[in-house]
Amino acid sequence: MPKSPTRQLAEDHEYVLLVVGAMEAEAARMERTGTVDIARVARMVEFTRDFTDGDHHVKEESLLFPLLEERSTAAGATVSILLSEHEAARDCIRKVAEALPDAGGEDEERAATARAVIVENLRLYAYLLPLHIGKEDTVLFGLTEKLLSVQELELLAEEFEGLAATPGAAAALERHHRTAHELAREPVD
Ligand SMILES: [Fe+2]
Numbered sequence: 645m646p647k648s649p650t651r652q653l654a655e656d657h658e659y660v661l662l663v664v665g666a667m668e669a670e671a672a673r674m675e676r677t678g679t680v681d682i683a684r685v686a687r688m689v690e691f692t693r694d695f696t697d698g699d700h701h702v703k704e705e706s707l708l709f710p711l712l713e714e715r716s717t718a719a720g721a722t723v724s725i726l727l728s729e730h731e732a733a734r735d736c737i738r739k740v741a742e743a744l745p746d747a748g749g750e751d752e753e754r755a756a757t758a759r760a761v762i763v764e765n766l767r768l769y770a771y772l773l774p775l776h777i778g779k780e781d782t783v784l785f786g787l788t789e790k791l792l793s794v795q796e797l798e799l800l801a802e803e804f805e806g807l808a809a810t811p812g813a814a815a816a817l818e819r820h821h822r823t824a825h826e827l828a829r830e831p832v833d
């Protein structure tokens with residue numbers, strides 16, 4: 645029997661938070677040293693796009709949120725706030741990704757501006773995500789368990805697991821989990 649849908653989402657949150665911690669540390673290191681570790685920041689962007697947005701937010705946005713929206717107006721209001729937070733988070737990552745090519749470039753003025761954009765948006769992301777996740781772990785999961793029947797929860801759990809059962813998905817998921825641990829563990833000088 646699959647894990648409950650809220651349990652599955654909560655486990656994803658733990659990986660997202662590992663990378664959020666790494667982002668915060670990286671922003672502090674960049675500010676202290678005036679340098680950027682392009683490869684490390686690129687891995688953070690890739691993890692966020694592939695796992696946080698590609699896997700986790702798809703479960704929320706395509707499967708869970710629509711169910712709650714159709715069930716209750718109050719839940720719909722919560723969902724619309726959560727969706728706007730997803731959008732704000734994507735915007736941070738988009739800005740980090742756009743600034744990365746210049747951040748390591750020859751033109752020092754452009755590079756310094758790009759580094760400042762990266763620091764600002766890594767920090768903003770690291771500020772937004774724990775608040776967002778805290779809201780989901782309490783309010784969203786509470787609504788989910790209150791508004792959906794046992795059968796609906798089981799079906800949703802199977803749909804979540806179905807997404808991870810497509811060809812290549814299990815290996816990709818394992819890679820994302822490994823990346824999160826590596827990013828969280830890597831020492832920052
Ligand atoms: Fe979310």
Ligand SMILES: [Fe+2]
Nearest residue numbers: 653700704780
């Ligand atoms: Fe979430």
